[in-house]
Amino acid sequence: MPESKSKFLIPAVGAAVVIVGGIAAYTYLKGGPSGGSSDALGSAKVVPSTAMMATYITTDPQAWEKLRQFGTPEAQKLVAKGLEDLNKEMFSDSNISYEKDIKPWAGGVMIALLPPNPAKPVQLNLPPGAPTPPPNVQPEPNILVVVGIKDKISALNFANKLKSQKGVKFKESDYQGQKIIETTENGKPTYSVVLDNNHLVLAPEKQAVEKAIDTFKGQSSFASKEGVSNILKGVDVKNSLAQVYVPDYAGMVQQLAAASPQGTQLPPQTLAQLKQVKSVVAGVGVDDAGVRVKAIANLDPQLIKYQYQSTPGNIVGQFPTETFALVNGNGISRGWETVVEQSKDSPELKQALEQVRGQLKFVNIDLDKDIFGWMNGEFALGAIPSNQGVLASVGFGGALVFDTSDRKTAEATFTKLDTLAKTQQINIAKRNIGGKDVTEWQIPQQGALLAHGWLDQDTVFVAVGGPIADAIADRKSESLDKSEAFKAVTGSLQKPNSGYFYLDMEKTKTLPVVNSLISAEANTILSSIRGFGITATSPDKSTSELEMLLALKRAK
Known part of the structure; x- marks a missing residue:
């Protein structure tokens, strides 16, 4: 979000609430009901139907306290200092505090993304010989914020x-009596309005607020x-912090692409793939294992080609x-067949x-048969520490x-x-390992650049580096799936599933190539992450679920 739009929230919040000021308003508000202004549905009722997506962020202290x-x-001290610095930056020119002045009354916050306004011709008085600017300024999507009171x-x-x-x-x-x-x-101007004393609506564009008033009016x-x-029912996550709603995924991507500086038009093949996904809803929550994200995509079963x-x-x-990173799945050959099928509709x-x-x-290799044809079972790619031979530098x-x-x-x-x-003058040698x-x-x-061999009748491996071949073919330590680290990261993820992406942060950050790239502050934060x-x-064919x-x- 551009800086001009990211800093408009605080002054507009108070300015809009000013309109409910006065003794008469005070008397009314003192007994006024709180209503359902703090829930996502209540906020969505004042967001125009043209919104491409919306995000609802809870202000429930119990969820964040988790x-x-x-x-x-x-790490906690570092995060606390960051929040304190942010608070000072936002209120650097005032005596306002988020904790004392805003937190007591602000309910849930919905941030909606509206389509951009039509581009307007640029009219500039340019000196002779100056280069001609583009005929239009490409508009940015409109941001609309709804804060429950x-x-x-x-x-x-x-406000006062x-x-x-x-x-x-x-x-x-005045607009429509509001x-x-x-x-x-x-x-920098910001526009805001209080609707029914339950919702504060604000945006950097006046037209967005007017559309919200039109919505409020019917x-x-x-x-x-x-x-x-x-x-809008959201995704079931414990101690929900935020929910994201995208009712028309393909339509949103189309509009965002058209609103980009290049004004990109999506190719028909790309659009056809996007239309496989109808809608998306995602939730972020906190539970006993950490921060969990769940996303559910509603699919069009008639368009889905991959089973x-x-x-x-x-x-x-x-x-x-010892494996610190791993990706596993099933049926590369089926995925390849899908790619080949899709290529019929994509000349590129x-x-x-x-x-x-x-x-x-x-070189006498058939891509479809020799490379992908036999990869019809489960597979996994793993990264394993080693500082020997060709792997010493990484x-x-x-x-x-x-x-x-x-x-x-x-x-x-x-x-x-x-x-x-x-x-290619590479020496091919045989070795017995385990x-x-x-x-x-x-x-x-x-030493060995690459090694391959069979672990059993149906399982083959390819390893980069001789020490990795030893670790796979003659494993002397506990297997990864039995390790406490792997269980802690993947044990609570949904099953059955299509496979895992797994990263052990404790092992990863100690690698020399990684450790040399991260700052001391980053290392402090990473030290709080297990993986x-x-x-x-x-x-089913109409639903796809992702969990992180x-x-x-x-x-302690």
Whole structure:
């Protein structure tokens, strides 16, 4: 969000509430009901139906207080200082405090994204010889903020306090019987209105506030928009901090692309893929494991070409507990078939595939059969620490493990690759590791660059670096799926699922290549994080669910 729009909130909040001032208003507000102004549905009723998306942020102190159970003392002090600095920056020219003046009355906050206003021709008086500017200024999407008023007396007190601040100018105008307050600070105007004494509506564009008033007066709202009523129920997360609602995913992306500085028009193929997703709702919450994000996409089953399958998760057990990052899934060959099918409708993708196919044919490799054809089972890619041989400079290596029902084709492919490596002056050698025959690509005086071999009848691995081959083929430590770190990050994620993305933050931040890039402050924050996990599932053809967990250490 541009700076001019990100700093308009505070002065406009108080300026708008000023209009309910006065003794008569005070008397009325003292006994006025609080209503449902602090919930997402109530806020959505004053947001215009043209809104592309909306985010609802709770101000419930119990939900935010839950975060205090996590983090090292050093990290908590750093975060507290950051919040204190932010508070000072926002109120640098006043004696206003968020904790004392705003928090007591501000209910939940809904931030809606409205379509941009039409671009207006630029009219500038330019000197002779000056370059001609673009004919139009590309508009930005309109931001509309709706703040629930949960304590009207506190809101009034804050408004009166703000009214006395220096450097803030107020101007009133009438629209549909509602008073719009124009607040100007440092030359930047903000527009706001209080609707039914329950909602404060504000925006950096007057037209956005006028549209909210039209909605309040009876025009269609975001809450009444087709498909919104279901997603406004939100996602079930404990101690919800925020919910995001996107009723028309493809339409939103189209409008945002058109409003970009380049005015991009999406290709038909891209638009067709976007239309597979009808709507999206996401929630952020805090539970005993850390900060959890859940997202649910409503799909069009007629347009979905890829058939979801769950992943057994057995292949994770082939990796040692030292593994600090891992991605696993199922059926690469099916995914590849989907890409090939989609390329029929995309000339650019089809051309790229044909180029790759042609290049591999020169070395007697069939891209579809030899590379992807046999990858029909579960797979995983893992990163494992090592500071030996070719891995000494980076501090880690990687391993790919595949389950396949077509061992014959897989073996033929590796034979072709070994033959190709010999033509590049790479030494091909055999080695027995833990009773398993392993083929290594060796570089003089540096050891093995790459190794591959079979862990059992149906499972093959490819490792970067000799030490990684040892760790996979002759695992001496506990398997990754049995480790406490992996359980802490992935154990509470939904099952069955399509696989995991897993990151052990404690191991990752100690890697030399990572440690050299992060600051002392960043290291303090990262020290409070155990790891990061993501998974996805599809209960039916019309639903796809994503879950992410930022696993945090408990405060001591």
